[in-house]
Structures are given as C-alpha cells and as structure tokens.
Amino acid sequence: MSAKKATHAFSKRPSRQKSFETFIAGFYRVATYLVIIAAGYIFINIAWNGSKAVFTTKAPFINIAFLTQKPQTLHVYEPKEIYNELKSINAQIVSTKAKSKALGSGEKEQIAMFKADVEALEERYEMLDEERKEGRLMYSDSEYRKLDESPSEELYAYNNYAYSGGGIGPAIVGTCLLVAGSIAIALTLGVLCAVYLSEYSRPGRMLQAIRLSIMNLSGVPSIVFGLFGFGMFVLFFGWGVSMIAGWFTLAIMALPVIITASEESMRAIPKGFREGSLALGASKWTSIRTNVLPYALPGILTSSIMGIARVAGETAPIMFTAAFALRDQLPWEGLKEPTDFFFQGVMALPYHIYVVSAKIPQNEYTRNMQYGAAFVFLFIVGFFALSSIVLRVKIRKKYKW
Amino acid sequence: MSETSTPTTRNESEKPTIIEIRNFDFAYGDSQALFDINMDIKEKEVTAFIGPSGCGKSTFLRCFNRMNDLIDIAKIKGGEIKISDVNIYDKDVDVIELRKHVGMVFQKSNPFPKSIYDNIAYGLRIQGVKKKSALDEVVEECLRGAALWDEVKDRLNESALGMSGGQQQRLCIARALAVKPKILLMDEPCSALDPIATAKVEELIHQLKKEYTIVIVTHNMQQAARVSDKTAFFYIGKLIEFSKTDDIFMNPKDPQTEAYISGRFG
Ligand SMILES: Nc1ncnc2c1ncn2[C@@H]1O[C@H](COP(=O)(O)OP(=O)(O)OP(=O)(O)O)[C@@H](O)[C@H]1O
Ligand SMILES: [Mg+2]
Numbered sequence: 001m002s003a004k005k006a007t008h009a010f011s012k013r014p015s016r017q018k019s020f021e022t023f024i025a026g027f028y029r030v031a032t033y034l035v036i037i038a039a040g041y042i043f044i045n046i047a048w049n050g051s052k053a054v055f056t057t058k059a060p061f062i063n064i065a066f067l068t069q070k071p072q073t074l075h076v077y078e079p080k081e082i083y084n085e086l087k088s089i090n091a092q093i094v095s096t097k098a099k100s101k102a103l104g105s106g107e108k109e110q111i112a113m114f115k116a117d118v119e120a121l122e123e124r125y126e127m128l129d130e131e132r133k134e135g136r137l138m139y140s141d142s143e144y145r146k147l148d149e150s151p152s153e154e155l156y157a158y159n160n161y162a163y164s165g166g167g168i169g170p171a172i173v174g175t176c177l178l179v180a181g182s183i184a185i186a187l188t189l190g191v192l193c194a195v196y197l198s199e200y201s202r203p204g205r206m207l208q209a210i211r212l213s214i215m216n217l218s219g220v221p222s223i224v225f226g227l228f229g230f231g232m233f234v235l236f237f238g239w240g241v242s243m244i245a246g247w248f249t250l251a252i253m254a255l256p257v258i259i260t261a262s263e264e265s266m267r268a269i270p271k272g273f274r275e276g277s278l279a280l281g282a283s284k285w286t287s288i289r290t291n292v293l294p295y296a297l298p299g300i301l302t303s304s305i306m307g308i309a310r311v312a313g314e315t316a317p318i319m320f321t322a323a324f325a326l327r328d329q330l331p332w333e334g335l336k337e338p339t340d341f342f343f344q345g346v347m348a349l350p351y352h353i354y355v356v357s358a359k360i361p362q363n364e365y366t367r368n369m370q371y372g373a374a375f376v377f378l379f380i381v382g383f384f385a386l387s388s389i390v391l392r393v394k395i396r397k398k399y400k401w
Numbered sequence: 402m403s404e405t406s407t408p409t410t411r412n413e414s415e416k417p418t419i420i421e422i423r424n425f426d427f428a429y430g431d432s433q434a435l436f437d438i439n440m441d442i443k444e445k446e447v448t449a450f451i452g453p454s455g456c457g458k459s460t461f462l463r464c465f466n467r468m469n470d471l472i473d474i475a476k477i478k479g480g481e482i483k484i485s486d487v488n489i490y491d492k493d494v495d496v497i498e499l500r501k502h503v504g505m506v507f508q509k510s511n512p513f514p515k516s517i518y519d520n521i522a523y524g525l526r527i528q529g530v531k532k533k534s535a536l537d538e539v540v541e542e543c544l545r546g547a548a549l550w551d552e553v554k555d556r557l558n559e560s561a562l563g564m565s566g567g568q569q570q571r572l573c574i575a576r577a578l579a580v581k582p583k584i585l586l587m588d589e590p591c592s593a594l595d596p597i598a599t600a601k602v603e604e605l606i607h608q609l610k611k612e613y614t615i616v617i618v619t620h621n622m623q624q625a626a627r628v629s630d631k632t633a634f635f636y637i638g639k640l641i642e643f644s645k646t647d648d649i650f651m652n653p654k655d656p657q658t659e660a661y662i663s664g665r666f667g
Contacts, residue, residue: 202473203473270511272507272509272511273511273513273514274471275468275471275505275507275511276507276511276512276513276573276576277513277523277527278468278471278500279466279468279500279504279505279507279577280500280501280504280523280524280527280576280577280579280580281497281498281500281501281524281527281528281580282497282527283497286527290523290527291513295514399514399515
C-alpha cells in the first residue's frame with residue numbers, strides 16, 4: 001500500500017486472464033501479418049516480373065504490342081562465339097561438380113579446389129551472359145517474316161521458342177468475353193433461383209436439402225465442372241469446344257456462390273418492406289420487384305461479380321470446354337455466320353498461363369510471357385472487382401435504409 | 402343514419418355493419434390463437450382492440466386483409482369474416498383487391514427507402530398509374546389528409562427515412578390512404594412514438610373517422626378511451642367483451658375486463 005504507487009478504484013490490476021487476452025490478440029496480429037506478407041510477396045513478385053513484359057522504357061511506356069498481338073514463336077539469334085563459350089563453360093561446371101561429388105569426404109583440399117574452380121567459371125559465365133543479352137537479336141514470327149535476310153549463320157547461333165514472342169491480345173479478349181458472358185448467365189439464373197428459394201418456396205426439409213446441396217456444389221473441384229461441361233455442352237449438346245460451352249460451364253460453377261449470396265442479401269431485407277407493399281395491394285412479384293430486389297442488389301452484385309471473377313480465373317473448367325492453346329484470329333475475325341461467334345473456341349489468360357508455364361520447356365524467354373500474362377490477368381480481375389464495388393456504392397446511395 | 406350533432410356514441414347503433422365476423426377460429430399450426438369470435442364492426446367508426454400481450458389482437462387484425470396468408474402455418478379453423486357482405490376467405494376473392502380496400506398501418510413504421518413522393522405514389526404506380534399530374538394530385542391530397550403536407554411540402558423528393566419517427570408513421574398512414582381504402586387497420590401505430598407525435602396521430606385518427614372505418618390495436622388504455630367509439634377486450638384468443646368505449650371503461654361487465662382496465666393484470 002505504502003510508497004509504491006498511488007492506487008485508486010480503477011487502477012489496473014494484472015491478472016492471468018488479461019495477459020492471456022494480450023497474448024491472443026498478439027497471436028491474431030502475427031497471423032494477419034503473415035497473410036499480408038505472403039499476399040504482398042505474391043503480388044510484388046508478379047508485378048515486378050510482369051511489368052518487364054507489360055511496360056517499356058520508351059514513349060507510351062506500355063508495351064502495346066504485348067497487349068494486342070497474338071502469341072508467336074520467338075526467334076532468337078545469339079552471338080555465336082559467346083554462345084559456344086557459354087555452352088562449354090556450362091559443360092565444365094557440370095563435370096567439375098560431378099568430379100567433386102565423386103570424391104570421398106576425406107579429401108577436403110581437393111574439394112576446396114574444385115569449388116574455387118566452379119566459382120571462377122560461374123563468374124565468367126555471368127559476365128558472358130550479360131554480353132550475350134546485349135548482343136542477341138530477337139524476332140517474333142511476323143517480324144521474322146519481314147526480315148530481308150536472316151542474320152548470318154556464321155556470327156549467330158539460332159534458336160526458337162514457341163509462345164514466347166508476340167503478345168497476349170487474343171487471350172485478353174477471350175477472357176473478357178468469357179467473364180462477361182458467364183456473369184450474364186450466372187446472374188440471371190442465380191438471381192431467379194434465389195428469388196424462388198427465398199421468396200416463394202415453402203420452408204421445410206426439402207428446402208434445407210436443396211440449400212445444402214447447392215452449398216456443397218461450391219466445394220466440388222473445378223476439374224469436375226470442367227469434365228461435366230465437356231460431357232454436357234461439348235459432347236452431348238454438340239457445341240464443340242466453344243465460347244458458349246465455356247460460358248455455361250463457368251456460370252454453373254459460379255451459381256452456388258451467387259445463389260447463396262443473393263438469397264442471403266434478400267433475406268436481409270426487413271420484412272416490413274414486403275408487408276408494406278403487399279398491404280398496399282401489390283402482388284407478390286411486384287413487391288419483390290419493387291421492394292426486395294432493388295435493396296438486395298448491392299449485395300447480390302458484389303458477391304456475384306467477385307464469385308465470377310474468381311471462377312473466371314480457373315483453368316480447369318475451360319480447359320476442355322472453351323480454351324484453345326493458340327488461335328491466331330480474334331473472336332470477331334473470320335466468321336462465316338454471326339452464330340459462329342458463340343461456337344468458336346477462344347484463348348484465355350488462365351489457360352495461356354498454364355500452357356506457357358507447364359506445357360513447354362522453360363527458359364528465360366517463356367518467363368516473360370508467363371509473368372506478363374499473370375500481371376495482366378491480375379489487372380483484369382482487379383477491374384471486375386472494382387467495377388462491382390463502384391456499382392454497389394452507386395446503388396447503395398440510391399437506396400439507403 | 403341520421404347526421405345529428407349528438408356525440409357519436411349516441412347513434413352508433415344505427416350505422417351499417419362493414420365487417421362481420423362469425424364464429425371465427427384461427428390457428429398457427431397446432432396451437433389455436435383465436436377462439437370462436439363474433440363481432441360486428443360498424444362503418445366510419447373507430448374500433449379499438451385491447452388486451453394483454455399475446456392474446457391475439459394482431460393476429461385478428463391481420464385476418465381482415467389476409468396478411469396472415471404470408472404465414473405458412475396460419476390456418477382458418479372455422480367461421481367467416483365478411484367485409485361489405487363478401488366472405489373474404491372465399492376462393493374467388495382477389496387478395497390484391499381486398500388489400501386495396503382494407504389498408505394497413507404497421508406497428509413499426511416501414512416507409513420504403515425512397516423519396517417521400519415515391520412512397521405515397523407507390524400504391525398507385527403499382528396499379529399502373531403513370532400520369533404525373535394525377536400522381537401529384539394524390540400525393541398532395543394524401544399528405545394533407547395525413548396532416549403532413551405543411552411539414553414536408555418542400556422536401557417531397559428527399560428520402561422518407563430522413564423524417565422523424567412520428568412523421569414516418571403519418572407518412573405510412575398517408576401511403577395507405579393513397580389507394581383509397583374503405584377500412585384502415587392500425588396495429589399499435591403509436592407504440593414507438595413520443596407523446597406529441599402520438600397526439601398528432603390521434604388527432605389524425607379523429608379526422609380520418611369521417612371517411613374511413615378504423616380498427617386500431619393499442620396497449621394504451623387512455624388512447625383507446627380517447628380515440629375509439631367501440632372497444633373490444635381480448636384475452637388468450639377469446640373476445641371477452643365488446644361494446645361502446647364509454648361502457649367498457651365506465652362499467653365493464655366482465656370481471657376480467659375490469660381487472661385489465663384497472664391495471665390489475667396485463
Ligand atoms: N407467425 C406466428 N407463428 C406462430 N405463432 C404465432 C405467430 N404470430 C403470433 N403467434 C402466436 O399467436 C398468439 C397471438 O399473437 P399476436 O401477435 O396476435 O398477439 P398480440 O395480441 O398482438 O400481442 P402484442 O400485444 O404483444 O402484439 C401468440 O401466442 C403468438 O405466440
Ligand atoms: Mg401485436
């Protein structure tokens with residue numbers, strides 16, 4: 001009591017529970033930071049590597065060719081001398097490493113010597129690599145064809161890399177078309193379904209079962225939706241690998257999220273609005289149309305567009321149904337009939353990323369393409385998310401309660 | 402139907418019946434909420450329903466415009482309700498027409514999150530009235546009818562949710578008037594209002610009585626005494642006593658009524 005500290009009725013008293021609380025809060029904080037750091041790393045990594053492909057140092061600062069051109073084979077000419085020397089250095093490094101590995105653990109001196117050798121070689125390699133990058137010539141297909149004569153074979157070593165030149169124009173267009181179409185289908189079907197479930201159906205076991213199965217549907221792996229779409233739309237309906245098959249496959253995949261979210265936002269509308277309009281002589285549908293849907297719209301839009309944007313990033317559902325690895329025409333080019341528009345396959349960013357990163361040999365030239373495509377894709381998804389937020393804010397302003 | 406200047410309580414018996422309830426039984430699922438109710442509600446009178454909480458006043462009131470249709474388990478067990486000599490639970494009755502005829506004001510005021518103008522115009526718009534001049538006219542007429550015009554005439558296009566609680570409730574009354582009902586049902590319209598706003602609504606009820614038949618549920622005994630011509634006392638789903646307000650409050654015949662009115666339970 002005495003000289004230590006003045007205490008009063010509300011002075012702090014340490015207790016086990018309080019310190020436990022502090023600990024828990026700290027733990028949550030650490031977990032949150034971990035998530036943020038992981039997400040930040042992913043974003044920065046993609047942005048950093050991708051911006052090399054998307055931005056340029058010259059005037060418009062955006063690599064328009066990359067965004068508009070079709071993917072092409074990249075033709076690379078590297079100075080022959082350097083190319084050969086690099087090759088031999090590489091071989092030396094490999095063989096030295098192999099020798100050092102073959103030695104027993106007793107021969108420390110030998111191992112140290114080999115190690116020094118390797119380091120020297122690697123240093124030289126890096127230096128030459130810089131020179132090679134400065135001295136090389138790169139052409140995409142179209143540029144290559146325009147060349148009057150190819151660089152002399154004596155001075156240059158020639159290699160070509162599929163999908164690494166040109167741009168991702170058709171994939172951007174294809175993705176936007178796929179997303180827009182599936183949003184339209186999924187929103188229409190999903191909202192109709194949600195209106196029925198939340199406003200018309202009779203509550204009971206049956207409804208619970210339906211709800212549960214809809215929710216379960218969102219847990220089905222996307223490849224299963226892909227196979228379903230393939231069986232149903234591509235084969236059974238005979239639509240072939242086509243945009244419309246992709247639309248329906250993506251839409252069906254997004255439906256559970258949309259139905260659940262829409263139903264939730266509709267049920268969140270106070271009962272008073274419905275009763276109020278019904279008591280004024282509105283029919284049930286009129287009351288829903290004028291006094292439920294408009295107020296539920298912000299919620300429906302946000303969650304739905306987010307859901308679709310997420311689904312549109314999936315590769316599996318479009319792999320068998322809508323996506324071509326390479327198609328050198330834009331969707332509106334070379335149509336015989338207007339309906340062909342719906343029945344053509346398109347390129348899509350997620351599938352393109354998959355192809356360039358998993359289906360072809362990896363090298364420094366494909367990397368540019370991968371990251372560039374991923375970066376642009378992030379941008380597009382971000383755009384859809386942003387537009388849903390803007391829409392929501394606008395509608396929210398109109399109807400506030 | 403003589404229009405004399407004597408107090409209304411004197412010549413009620415001569416007014417025609419507009420709502421006629423005969424042997425009405427009502428249940429939510431297996432639990433019966435109303436038992437064998439018989440009652441005649443006269444035209445252009447205010448009828449008050451009083452009784453302890455949970456005795457079925459709201460349930461009964463919501464039967465008059467078939468709001469209970471919205472509740473799946475709700476079921477009429479027997480009897481009938483006739484409004485203007487039509488059994489409203491007949492198969493060939495259009496609920497929409499019925500609800501236009503029988504307006505309702507809810508306990509919790511529920512203006513739509515739209516402008517004041519749109520709130521009043523709603524009832525007409527859903528009937529397909531589009532003409533601006535016609536709507537303008539009705540909006541003004543209804544707002545005047547609900548004694549609200551002077552307070553809001555300069556802000557018709559502002560959100561109805563920016564109004565005070567009392568104004569919102571009067572807006573709901575005005576909104577109900579827009580579809581030209583004959584009967585107005587009010588379920589505890591003043592329970593969320595302060596005494597001044599309550600006084601305004603009561604004043605309004607006095608006005609409206611000239612043209613509308615009003616049925617009002619209230620927990621406030623003084624209010625029932627002030628606004629109503631007849632009062633019905635309910636207890637656990639049964640109509641215990643129904644007569645002129647003065648009689649019920651001055652000399653109740655049933656001991657339960659007396660106990661409730663004198664505040665000994667409820
Ligand atoms: N939707 C419903 N489903 C099932 N039972 C209900 C429902 N609404 C009311 N009830 C029951 O019916 C009985 C009468 O309810 P009601 O709301 O009509 O009472 P009330 O007289 O209006 O009460 P209060 O004065 O508190 O508003 C109560 O026992 C109540 O539990
Ligand atoms: Mg009630």
